[in-house]
Amino acid sequence: MKMMKETIVVKIGGNASDNLPSTFFEQIKTWWSMGKRVLIIHGGGPQISEWSEKLHLDVEKINGVRVTDPETLDVTKAVLLGLVQPKLCQFLANSGLPVIGLNSSDNHLLEGKYLNQSQYGEVGQVTHINSKWLSQELENQIGVLAPLAQTKDGHWLNVNADTAAAKIASQLQAEELVLLTDVPGVLNSGKVVPQLTETFANELFQQHVIKSGMMPKIKASFAALKNGVHQTFITNDLGRPGTQFQYVEK
Ligand SMILES: Nc1ncnc2c1ncn2[C@@H]1O[C@H](COP(=O)(O)OP(=O)(O)O)[C@@H](O)[C@H]1O
Numbered sequence: 315m316k317m318m319k320e321t322i323v324v325k326i327g328g329n330a331s332d333n334l335p336s337t338f339f340e341q342i343k344t345w346w347s348m349g350k351r352v353l354i355i356h357g358g359g360p361q362i363s364e365w366s367e368k369l370h371l372d373v374e375k376i377n378g379v380r381v382t383d384p385e386t387l388d389v390t391k392a393v394l395l396g397l398v399q400p401k402l403c404q405f406l407a408n409s410g411l412p413v414i415g416l417n418s419s420d421n422h423l424l425e426g427k428y429l430n431q432s433q434y435g436e437v438g439q440v441t442h443i444n445s446k447w448l449s450q451e452l453e454n455q456i457g458v459l460a461p462l463a464q465t466k467d468g469h470w471l472n473v474n475a476d477t478a479a480a481k482i483a484s485q486l487q488a489e490e491l492v493l494l495t496d497v498p499g500v501l502n503s504g505k506v507v508p509q510l511t512e513t514f515a516n517e518l519f520q521q522h523v524i525k526s527g528m529m530p531k532i533k534a535s536f537a538a539l540k541n542g543v544h545q546t547f548i549t550n551d552l553g554r555p556g557t558q559f560q561y562v563e564k
């Protein structure tokens with residue numbers, strides 16, 4: 315019987331992608347040499363905000379989700395697909411890894427629907443993934459995928475990269491989802507919470523300890539575990555586990 319290859323999904327936030335340490339490349343190489351499939355979903359939030367400001371567009375986020383009017387959607391596409399993704403692909407290729415940049419227009423890779431158009435504008439969530447094609451692509455190369463989806467009738471949608479990564483990891487039945495960011499894990503009184511249950515996460519939400527960009531990460535991490543991903547972590551270093559999520563089935 316042919317064994318299913320394990321899949322690892324790593325989401326890299328926009329802050330993290332500019333300063334990837336050598337441990338990042340070492341760990342990706344280790345997984346690759348062990349025969350695992352590796353998919354990287356990249357963010358680029360700070361870069362989108364920087365370019366929006368340069369172009370005198372308003373920057374507004376609600377609970378970590380960018381309010382995206384049609385002009386901001388154009389900037390988002392240009393920044394993610396023209397700046398952030400090629401830079402990451404270049405870093406990976408320079409370290410000797412086979413790599414392919416991917417986006418929703420490759421063979422209907424990510425289909426989506428609007429989240430709440432009156433509140434967020436051109437923002438969506440991923441509803442369907444061409445996982446058969448994606449799995450085949452990941453046999454021979456590391457995928458680097460942007461968090462943009464398209465509706466059935468072809469409208470592009472800006473998707474939060476953490477939410478997209480969780481959905482894609484679930485669809486691929488990934489062994490592991492790592493959200494790589496600029497903090498060493500979920501922090502409470504300055505210390506990393508090593509194991510986070512949903513009950514404790516809700517307490518931290520209510521105490522406003524978990525805020526802003528950390529909110530979609532926490533929701534995405536539990537959603538991934540509930541939908542079949544085996545392990546989920548938030549860290550700033552692939553060599554350290556940071557916060558591991560604990561999902562207790564009710
Ligand atoms: N409890 C918390 N622990 C750690 N970081 C938190 C917490 N609450 C809010 N944050 C913020 O979340 C940020 C990470 O989210 P974000 O900036 O969106 O990162 P990324 O670009 O990696 O997606 C941290 O830099 C920190 O400012």
Ligand SMILES: CC(=O)N[C@@H](CCC(=O)OP(=O)(O)O)C(=O)O
Nearest residue numbers: 328357358359379380473474475
């Ligand atoms: C809808 C929405 O908020 N989309 C995100 C997509 C990029 C992202 O998530 O980047 P980080 O992972 O670096 O935050 C945004 O426009 O910022």
